[in-house]
């Protein structure tokens with residue numbers, strides 16, 4: 203499949219962290235407005251992740267550097283709109299964006315969670331008017347925070363139930379297992395939210411098992427990553443039988459050390475083991491990629507065919523939490 207045909211292919215993007223999608227132009231503009239004059243090499247070093255990062259503190263610092271720049275509703279709205287615009291230009295028709303209200307608001311007390319959320323909605327609505335794309339939001343809870351703190355943000359999501367499709371749980375899955383968060387996700391399900399959980403990403407003996415636990419204890423409808431599923435045959439069988447969709451993010455997995463190269467990503471092996479797989483960007487801005495880069499990787503690095511891309515997107519479309527009527531508006535059968 204040539205690039206033009208690949209770009210035109212209607213796509214689903216299910217796993218993208220809104221806070222980490224800012225275009226480089228926007229970040230540079232914000233830096234310069236704050237009086238920082240940095241050249242391209244320094245920008246690349248301090249604001250992008252383009253090579254595997256060995257240590258967590260370095261990675262975290264880059265994340266926080268982005269966050270600290272996103273300091274007003276105007277900036278958040280622009281970032282949201284531009285993210286949707288870029289996705290649409292690459293053929294994405296169904297886009298789910300997730301964000302952690304706690305992540306941005308912790309750093310910017312002057313921006314209320316309500317104002318930030320309203321800015322995101324405004325960006326989404328403008329984009330949906332301008333482009334053939336349907337966008338849904340997922341509220342992300344953080345494992346590194348207490349259950350009580352997460353309860354606060356779940357209540358925030360419940361209060362804005364009309365705006366959120368689903369709830370997610372992210373951050374260090376090995377130090378903070380799923381068990382303690384079970385009551386929150388019980389409540390989320392009861393409120394009618396769909397659930398997707400980051401699991402099976404980090405290296406550790408529990409990683410693959412976390413996938414199954416997320417489904418059993420947290421009612422996960424989909425799994426964020428799940429890339430370590432091949433490490434446990436019983437978990438593989440469990441997920442295969444259920445047909446649970448994995449939101450795979452190849453470049454992100456390479457950058458966080460899951461595989462030795464982008465081409466060595468086990469995407470094809472997972473799919474051929476009978477698991478429903480989808481391809482996603484995770485953190486496109488900060489990782490200096492777009493969804494086309496991931497499709498090119500699958501095509502050129504793993505030999506994916508047009509039929510396989512169609513299959514991946516059929517699974518993605520089915521597993522997408524956006525209501526069916528809305529899907530049909532932007533992507534008729």
Ligand SMILES: [Zn+2]
Pocket residue numbers: 217219372400426484
């Ligand atoms: Zn993620």
